[in-house]
Amino acid sequence: METEKKKIVFSAIQPSGTITLGNYLGAVRNWVNMQDEFNCIYALADLHTITVRQEPAVMRKNILDAYASIMACGIDPEKSLFFIQSHVHTHAELAWILNCYTQFGELSRMTQFKDKSAKHADNINAGLFTYPCLMAADILLYQADMVPVGADQKQHLELSRDIAVRFNGLYGNVFKVPEGFIPKNGARVMSLQDPTRKMSKSDENVNGCVHLLDTPEVIMKKFKRAVTDSEAVVRYGEGKEGINNLMSIYSAVTGKTLEEIEKEFEGKGYGDFKTTVGEAVVEALRPIKTRYEQLIRDKAYLEECYRKADETALRFSRRTLSKAMKKIGFIL
Numbered sequence: 001m002e003t004e005k006k007k008i009v010f011s012a013i014q015p016s017g018t019i020t021l022g023n024y025l026g027a028v029r030n031w032v033n034m035q036d037e038f039n040c041i042y043a044l045a046d047l048h049t050i051t052v053r054q055e056p057a058v059m060r061k062n063i064l065d066a067y068a069s070i071m072a073c074g075i076d077p078e079k080s081l082f083f084i085q086s087h088v089h090t091h092a093e094l095a096w097i098l099n100c101y102t103q104f105g106e107l108s109r110m111t112q113f114k115d116k117s118a119k120h121a122d123n124i125n126a127g128l129f130t131y132p133c134l135m136a137a138d139i140l141l142y143q144a145d146m147v148p149v150g151a152d153q154k155q156h157l158e159l160s161r162d163i164a165v166r167f168n169g170l171y172g173n174v175f176k177v178p179e180g181f182i183p184k185n186g187a188r189v190m191s192l193q194d195p196t197r198k199m200s201k202s203d204e205n206v207n208g209c210v211h212l213l214d215t216p217e218v219i220m221k222k223f224k225r226a227v228t229d230s231e232a233v234v235r236y237g238e239g240k241e242g243i244n245n246l247m248s249i250y251s252a253v254t255g256k257t258l259e260e261i262e263k264e265f266e267g268k269g270y271g272d273f274k275t276t277v278g279e280a281v282v283e284a285l286r287p288i289k290t291r292y293e294q295l296i297r298d299k300a301y302l303e304e305c306y307r308k309a310d311e312t313a314l315r316f317s318r319r320t321l322s323k324a325m326k327k328i329g330f331i332l
Protein backbone atom coordinates (compact mmCIF):
# COMPACT_ATOMS: atom_id res chain seq x y z
CA MET A 1 0.00 0.00 0.00
CA GLU A 2 1.30 3.44 -0.89
CA THR A 3 1.58 5.88 1.96
CA GLU A 4 1.57 9.30 0.32
CA LYS A 5 -1.29 11.65 1.18
CA LYS A 6 -4.03 10.09 -0.86
CA LYS A 7 -7.48 9.95 0.72
CA ILE A 8 -8.24 6.76 2.58
CA VAL A 9 -11.08 4.65 1.24
CA PHE A 10 -12.47 1.82 3.35
CA SER A 11 -14.97 -0.81 2.30
CA ALA A 12 -15.83 -4.38 3.25
CA ILE A 13 -17.76 -7.34 2.02
CA GLN A 14 -19.15 -10.35 3.86
CA PRO A 15 -18.18 -13.86 2.76
CA SER A 16 -21.69 -14.98 3.67
CA GLY A 17 -21.94 -16.97 0.44
CA THR A 18 -20.26 -16.87 -2.93
CA ILE A 19 -19.83 -13.39 -4.38
CA THR A 20 -22.67 -12.30 -6.64
CA LEU A 21 -23.03 -10.26 -9.79
CA GLY A 22 -24.72 -7.67 -7.51
CA ASN A 23 -21.68 -7.48 -5.21
CA TYR A 24 -19.44 -7.15 -8.27
CA LEU A 25 -21.38 -4.48 -10.20
CA GLY A 26 -22.49 -2.65 -7.05
CA ALA A 27 -19.25 -2.72 -5.09
CA VAL A 28 -16.13 -4.68 -6.08
CA ARG A 29 -15.82 -3.28 -9.60
CA ASN A 30 -15.64 0.20 -8.08
CA TRP A 31 -13.11 -0.97 -5.52
CA VAL A 32 -10.87 -1.97 -8.41
CA ASN A 33 -11.31 1.39 -10.14
CA MET A 34 -10.40 3.34 -7.01
CA GLN A 35 -7.05 1.65 -6.41
CA ASP A 36 -4.85 4.19 -8.20
CA GLU A 37 -6.48 7.36 -6.96
CA PHE A 38 -6.91 6.44 -3.29
CA ASN A 39 -5.28 4.59 -0.44
CA CYS A 40 -7.69 1.68 -0.47
CA ILE A 41 -8.33 -0.55 2.52
CA TYR A 42 -10.67 -3.47 1.92
CA ALA A 43 -11.81 -6.11 4.37
CA LEU A 44 -13.38 -9.50 4.05
CA ALA A 45 -15.89 -9.06 6.86
CA ASP A 46 -16.11 -12.62 8.13
CA LEU A 47 -17.02 -11.59 11.71
CA HIS A 48 -20.20 -10.08 10.35
CA THR A 49 -21.34 -13.34 8.76
CA ILE A 50 -21.99 -15.14 12.04
CA THR A 51 -24.98 -12.96 12.83
CA VAL A 52 -26.62 -15.66 10.71
CA ARG A 53 -25.78 -19.31 11.48
CA GLN A 54 -23.02 -20.70 9.23
CA GLU A 55 -21.96 -24.27 8.55
CA PRO A 56 -18.24 -24.42 9.65
CA ALA A 57 -16.89 -26.25 6.57
CA VAL A 58 -18.95 -24.09 4.21
CA MET A 59 -17.86 -20.93 6.03
CA ARG A 60 -14.16 -21.85 5.68
CA LYS A 61 -14.64 -22.48 1.96
CA ASN A 62 -16.65 -19.28 1.47
CA ILE A 63 -13.94 -17.16 3.11
CA LEU A 64 -11.19 -18.45 0.86
CA ASP A 65 -13.39 -18.45 -2.24
CA ALA A 66 -14.48 -14.88 -1.57
CA TYR A 67 -10.89 -13.76 -0.99
CA ALA A 68 -9.77 -15.36 -4.26
CA SER A 69 -12.80 -14.12 -6.23
CA ILE A 70 -12.34 -10.54 -5.11
CA MET A 71 -8.66 -10.64 -5.99
CA ALA A 72 -9.66 -12.16 -9.32
CA CYS A 73 -11.88 -9.12 -9.96
CA GLY A 74 -8.70 -7.04 -9.95
CA ILE A 75 -7.83 -6.12 -6.37
CA ASP A 76 -4.06 -5.78 -6.48
CA PRO A 77 -2.28 -6.59 -3.19
CA GLU A 78 0.57 -4.28 -4.23
CA LYS A 79 -1.78 -1.31 -4.45
CA SER A 80 -4.46 -2.00 -1.84
CA LEU A 81 -4.75 -3.53 1.56
CA PHE A 82 -7.13 -6.49 1.44
CA PHE A 83 -7.29 -8.32 4.76
CA ILE A 84 -9.46 -10.76 6.68
CA GLN A 85 -11.39 -8.99 9.46
CA SER A 86 -11.28 -11.82 12.05
CA HIS A 87 -7.46 -11.89 11.79
CA VAL A 88 -7.25 -8.31 13.03
CA HIS A 89 -8.40 -8.37 16.64
CA THR A 90 -8.77 -4.59 16.96
CA HIS A 91 -12.12 -4.80 15.12
CA ALA A 92 -13.85 -6.88 17.79
CA GLU A 93 -12.25 -4.78 20.54
CA LEU A 94 -13.32 -1.41 19.18
CA ALA A 95 -16.76 -2.83 18.37
CA TRP A 96 -17.26 -3.62 22.07
CA ILE A 97 -16.25 -0.10 23.01
CA LEU A 98 -18.56 1.45 20.43
CA ASN A 99 -21.44 -0.72 21.69
CA CYS A 100 -21.17 1.33 24.86
CA TYR A 101 -21.45 4.60 22.93
CA THR A 102 -24.46 3.60 20.83
CA GLN A 103 -28.02 3.83 22.01
CA PHE A 104 -30.53 1.00 21.98
CA GLY A 105 -33.02 3.29 20.23
CA GLU A 106 -30.58 4.05 17.41
CA LEU A 107 -29.93 0.38 16.71
CA SER A 108 -33.66 -0.39 16.88
CA ARG A 109 -34.26 1.92 13.93
CA MET A 110 -31.94 0.05 11.54
CA THR A 111 -33.97 -1.37 8.68
CA GLN A 112 -31.48 -4.20 8.03
CA PHE A 113 -32.01 -5.40 11.61
CA LYS A 114 -35.76 -5.37 11.08
CA ASP A 115 -35.45 -7.20 7.73
CA LYS A 116 -32.96 -9.79 8.92
CA SER A 117 -34.82 -10.50 12.15
CA ALA A 118 -37.99 -11.08 10.16
CA LYS A 119 -36.04 -13.44 7.86
CA HIS A 120 -34.32 -15.32 10.73
CA ALA A 121 -37.04 -15.20 13.38
CA ASP A 122 -35.57 -18.23 15.15
CA ASN A 123 -32.20 -16.51 15.70
CA ILE A 124 -32.58 -12.83 16.51
CA ASN A 125 -29.23 -12.62 18.30
CA ALA A 126 -27.55 -9.62 19.92
CA GLY A 127 -24.89 -9.60 17.17
CA LEU A 128 -27.55 -8.96 14.55
CA PHE A 129 -28.67 -5.99 16.62
CA THR A 130 -25.20 -4.53 17.26
CA TYR A 131 -23.88 -5.28 13.74
CA PRO A 132 -23.68 -1.52 12.94
CA CYS A 133 -21.24 -1.02 15.85
CA LEU A 134 -18.87 -3.58 14.34
CA MET A 135 -19.27 -1.87 10.99
CA ALA A 136 -18.50 1.49 12.62
CA ALA A 137 -15.38 -0.04 14.21
CA ASP A 138 -14.25 -1.40 10.81
CA ILE A 139 -14.44 2.04 9.27
CA LEU A 140 -13.26 4.24 12.15
CA LEU A 141 -10.16 2.16 12.94
CA TYR A 142 -8.60 3.22 9.63
CA GLN A 143 -9.41 6.95 9.84
CA ALA A 144 -11.18 6.51 6.51
CA ASP A 145 -12.05 9.64 4.56
CA MET A 146 -14.48 7.95 2.24
CA VAL A 147 -16.64 4.85 2.38
CA PRO A 148 -18.26 3.66 -0.84
CA VAL A 149 -21.52 1.92 0.05
CA GLY A 150 -24.55 0.52 -1.67
CA ALA A 151 -27.82 2.37 -1.02
CA ASP A 152 -28.77 -0.45 1.38
CA GLN A 153 -25.83 0.42 3.68
CA LYS A 154 -26.41 4.17 3.84
CA GLN A 155 -28.28 4.04 7.14
CA HIS A 156 -25.44 2.09 8.81
CA LEU A 157 -22.89 4.57 7.56
CA GLU A 158 -24.91 7.47 8.94
CA LEU A 159 -24.89 5.74 12.31
CA SER A 160 -21.09 5.25 12.11
CA ARG A 161 -20.77 8.98 11.56
CA ASP A 162 -23.06 9.75 14.49
CA ILE A 163 -21.04 7.45 16.76
CA ALA A 164 -17.76 9.09 15.64
CA VAL A 165 -19.12 12.60 16.22
CA ARG A 166 -20.42 11.59 19.67
CA PHE A 167 -17.13 10.00 20.69
CA ASN A 168 -15.10 12.94 19.41
CA GLY A 169 -17.44 15.31 21.27
CA LEU A 170 -16.58 13.54 24.52
CA TYR A 171 -12.86 12.93 24.04
CA GLY A 172 -11.50 15.22 21.31
CA ASN A 173 -10.57 14.22 17.78
CA VAL A 174 -10.10 10.46 17.94
CA PHE A 175 -11.90 9.38 14.79
CA LYS A 176 -12.06 10.88 11.33
CA VAL A 177 -15.76 11.32 10.49
CA PRO A 178 -16.04 9.50 7.16
CA GLU A 179 -18.03 10.59 4.15
CA GLY A 180 -20.19 7.94 2.56
CA PHE A 181 -20.77 7.96 -1.15
CA ILE A 182 -22.77 5.82 -3.51
CA PRO A 183 -20.53 5.40 -6.57
CA LYS A 184 -22.17 6.87 -9.70
CA ASN A 185 -21.71 3.75 -11.75
CA GLY A 186 -22.55 1.37 -8.92
CA ALA A 187 -25.51 -0.51 -10.33
CA ARG A 188 -28.11 -1.86 -7.92
CA VAL A 189 -28.77 -5.38 -9.15
CA MET A 190 -32.10 -6.99 -8.32
CA SER A 191 -33.06 -10.65 -8.03
CA LEU A 192 -33.77 -12.23 -11.42
CA GLN A 193 -36.75 -14.02 -9.85
CA ASP A 194 -38.15 -11.18 -7.74
CA PRO A 195 -36.91 -7.89 -9.21
CA THR A 196 -38.41 -5.90 -6.35
CA ARG A 197 -35.73 -7.36 -4.03
CA LYS A 198 -31.96 -6.94 -4.34
CA MET A 199 -29.86 -9.82 -5.59
CA SER A 200 -28.39 -11.44 -2.45
CA LYS A 201 -25.77 -14.09 -1.74
CA SER A 202 -28.09 -15.77 0.69
CA ASP A 203 -31.17 -15.78 -1.58
CA GLU A 204 -32.95 -19.10 -1.17
CA ASN A 205 -34.16 -19.03 -4.76
CA VAL A 206 -30.98 -20.08 -6.60
CA ASN A 207 -32.29 -18.81 -9.93
CA GLY A 208 -32.61 -15.28 -8.58
CA CYS A 209 -28.91 -14.81 -8.03
CA VAL A 210 -25.94 -15.00 -10.42
CA HIS A 211 -22.66 -15.91 -8.74
CA LEU A 212 -19.30 -14.87 -10.17
CA LEU A 213 -18.24 -18.50 -10.19
CA ASP A 214 -21.35 -19.89 -11.95
CA THR A 215 -20.57 -21.73 -15.19
CA PRO A 216 -21.62 -20.05 -18.45
CA GLU A 217 -24.39 -22.67 -18.85
CA VAL A 218 -25.81 -21.89 -15.41
CA ILE A 219 -25.63 -18.14 -16.04
CA MET A 220 -27.47 -18.50 -19.35
CA LYS A 221 -30.13 -20.67 -17.73
CA LYS A 222 -30.70 -18.11 -14.96
CA PHE A 223 -31.07 -15.24 -17.45
CA LYS A 224 -33.40 -17.24 -19.68
CA ARG A 225 -35.63 -17.86 -16.66
CA ALA A 226 -35.54 -14.24 -15.50
CA VAL A 227 -38.93 -12.78 -14.62
CA THR A 228 -40.15 -10.12 -17.09
CA ASP A 229 -43.66 -8.79 -17.88
CA SER A 230 -46.34 -9.26 -20.52
CA GLU A 231 -45.69 -6.12 -22.57
CA ALA A 232 -42.93 -7.68 -24.67
CA VAL A 233 -41.23 -4.31 -25.32
CA VAL A 234 -37.66 -3.68 -24.14
CA ARG A 235 -38.04 -0.27 -22.54
CA TYR A 236 -37.24 1.17 -19.11
CA GLY A 237 -40.36 2.12 -17.21
CA GLU A 238 -42.72 1.81 -14.29
CA GLY A 239 -44.13 -1.64 -13.57
CA LYS A 240 -41.31 -3.22 -15.61
CA GLU A 241 -38.95 -4.08 -12.74
CA GLY A 242 -37.72 -7.29 -14.40
CA ILE A 243 -36.84 -5.59 -17.70
CA ASN A 244 -35.44 -2.52 -15.88
CA ASN A 245 -33.13 -4.82 -13.95
CA LEU A 246 -31.97 -6.68 -17.08
CA MET A 247 -31.40 -3.37 -18.86
CA SER A 248 -29.34 -2.04 -15.93
CA ILE A 249 -27.23 -5.18 -15.85
CA TYR A 250 -26.69 -5.05 -19.61
CA SER A 251 -25.82 -1.36 -19.37
CA ALA A 252 -23.38 -2.00 -16.50
CA VAL A 253 -21.48 -4.74 -18.34
CA THR A 254 -21.44 -3.16 -21.83
CA GLY A 255 -21.34 0.56 -21.00
CA LYS A 256 -24.35 1.14 -23.32
CA THR A 257 -26.96 3.69 -22.24
CA LEU A 258 -30.59 2.72 -21.60
CA GLU A 259 -31.62 4.60 -24.78
CA GLU A 260 -29.07 2.69 -26.85
CA ILE A 261 -30.37 -0.57 -25.40
CA GLU A 262 -33.99 0.30 -26.18
CA LYS A 263 -32.95 1.04 -29.77
CA GLU A 264 -30.89 -2.15 -30.08
CA PHE A 265 -33.90 -4.29 -29.12
CA GLU A 266 -36.61 -2.42 -31.00
CA GLY A 267 -38.97 -4.97 -32.53
CA LYS A 268 -37.21 -7.87 -30.80
CA GLY A 269 -38.75 -10.15 -28.18
CA TYR A 270 -37.72 -10.81 -24.59
CA GLY A 271 -36.17 -14.17 -25.56
CA ASP A 272 -33.51 -12.47 -27.72
CA PHE A 273 -32.95 -9.79 -25.10
CA LYS A 274 -32.44 -12.23 -22.23
CA THR A 275 -30.02 -14.31 -24.29
CA THR A 276 -27.98 -11.23 -25.23
CA VAL A 277 -27.83 -10.02 -21.61
CA GLY A 278 -26.81 -13.52 -20.42
CA GLU A 279 -24.05 -13.70 -23.04
CA ALA A 280 -22.74 -10.25 -22.13
CA VAL A 281 -22.56 -11.25 -18.46
CA VAL A 282 -20.81 -14.53 -19.31
CA GLU A 283 -18.18 -12.57 -21.28
CA ALA A 284 -17.73 -9.99 -18.51
CA LEU A 285 -17.21 -12.70 -15.91
CA ARG A 286 -15.03 -15.02 -18.01
CA PRO A 287 -11.64 -13.43 -17.18
CA ILE A 288 -12.60 -13.24 -13.49
CA LYS A 289 -13.43 -16.93 -13.39
CA THR A 290 -10.19 -17.85 -15.18
CA ARG A 291 -8.12 -15.78 -12.75
CA TYR A 292 -10.05 -17.20 -9.78
CA GLU A 293 -9.23 -20.73 -10.90
CA GLN A 294 -5.51 -19.90 -10.97
CA LEU A 295 -5.65 -18.22 -7.57
CA ILE A 296 -7.64 -20.86 -5.73
CA ARG A 297 -5.12 -23.50 -6.79
CA ASP A 298 -2.34 -21.44 -5.21
CA LYS A 299 -3.38 -21.40 -1.55
CA ALA A 300 0.17 -20.49 -0.45
CA TYR A 301 0.07 -17.30 -2.51
CA LEU A 302 -3.39 -16.38 -1.18
CA GLU A 303 -2.20 -16.92 2.36
CA GLU A 304 0.90 -14.82 1.77
CA CYS A 305 -1.34 -11.99 0.51
CA TYR A 306 -3.79 -11.99 3.39
CA ARG A 307 -1.20 -12.54 6.14
CA LYS A 308 0.78 -9.55 4.91
CA ALA A 309 -2.35 -7.41 4.68
CA ASP A 310 -3.59 -8.60 8.12
CA GLU A 311 -0.31 -7.47 9.70
CA THR A 312 -0.41 -4.04 8.10
CA ALA A 313 -4.08 -3.62 9.05
CA LEU A 314 -3.30 -4.55 12.64
CA ARG A 315 -0.41 -2.08 12.85
CA PHE A 316 -2.52 0.72 11.44
CA SER A 317 -5.70 0.02 13.41
CA ARG A 318 -3.90 -0.48 16.72
CA ARG A 319 -2.94 3.19 16.74
CA THR A 320 -6.59 4.27 16.62
CA LEU A 321 -7.70 1.69 19.16
CA SER A 322 -4.97 2.70 21.63
CA LYS A 323 -5.85 6.35 21.26
CA ALA A 324 -9.54 5.67 21.91
CA MET A 325 -8.77 3.46 24.92
CA LYS A 326 -6.40 6.00 26.49
CA LYS A 327 -8.97 8.77 26.11
CA ILE A 328 -11.63 6.64 27.80
CA GLY A 329 -9.35 5.95 30.77
CA PHE A 330 -7.97 2.47 30.22
CA ILE A 331 -4.41 1.82 31.41
CA LEU A 332 -2.43 0.53 28.43
Ligand code: AQP
Binds near residue numbers: 149187190
Ligand atom coordinates in the same frame (compact mmCIF):
# COMPACT_ATOMS: atom_id res chain seq x y z
N1 AQP B 1 -27.76 -6.60 -5.36
C1 AQP B 1 -26.81 -5.72 -5.15
N2 AQP B 1 -26.62 -4.71 -6.03
C2 AQP B 1 -25.64 -3.81 -5.83
N3 AQP B 1 -24.79 -3.84 -4.80
C3 AQP B 1 -24.93 -4.83 -3.91
N4 AQP B 1 -24.25 -5.14 -2.78
C4 AQP B 1 -24.79 -6.25 -2.24
N5 AQP B 1 -25.81 -6.69 -2.99
C5 AQP B 1 -25.93 -5.82 -4.03
C6 AQP B 1 -23.13 -4.39 -2.27
O1 AQP B 1 -22.06 -5.30 -2.04
C7 AQP B 1 -21.29 -4.82 -0.95
C8 AQP B 1 -21.01 -5.92 0.01
O2 AQP B 1 -22.18 -6.38 0.57
P1 AQP B 1 -22.12 -7.29 1.86
O3 AQP B 1 -21.55 -8.59 1.52
O4 AQP B 1 -21.45 -6.58 2.96
O5 AQP B 1 -23.57 -7.43 2.35
P2 AQP B 1 -24.94 -7.43 1.68
O6 AQP B 1 -25.24 -6.07 1.11
O7 AQP B 1 -25.88 -7.93 2.71
O8 AQP B 1 -24.75 -8.46 0.49
P3 AQP B 1 -25.66 -9.66 0.15
O9 AQP B 1 -25.10 -10.25 -1.10
O10 AQP B 1 -27.11 -9.28 0.12
O11 AQP B 1 -25.37 -10.64 1.36
P4 AQP B 1 -26.35 -11.40 2.33
O12 AQP B 1 -27.21 -12.27 1.45
O13 AQP B 1 -25.44 -12.20 3.21
O14 AQP B 1 -27.13 -10.38 3.10
C9 AQP B 1 -22.04 -3.66 -0.31
O15 AQP B 1 -21.42 -2.45 -0.72
C10 AQP B 1 -23.42 -3.78 -0.90
O16 AQP B 1 -24.06 -2.53 -1.01
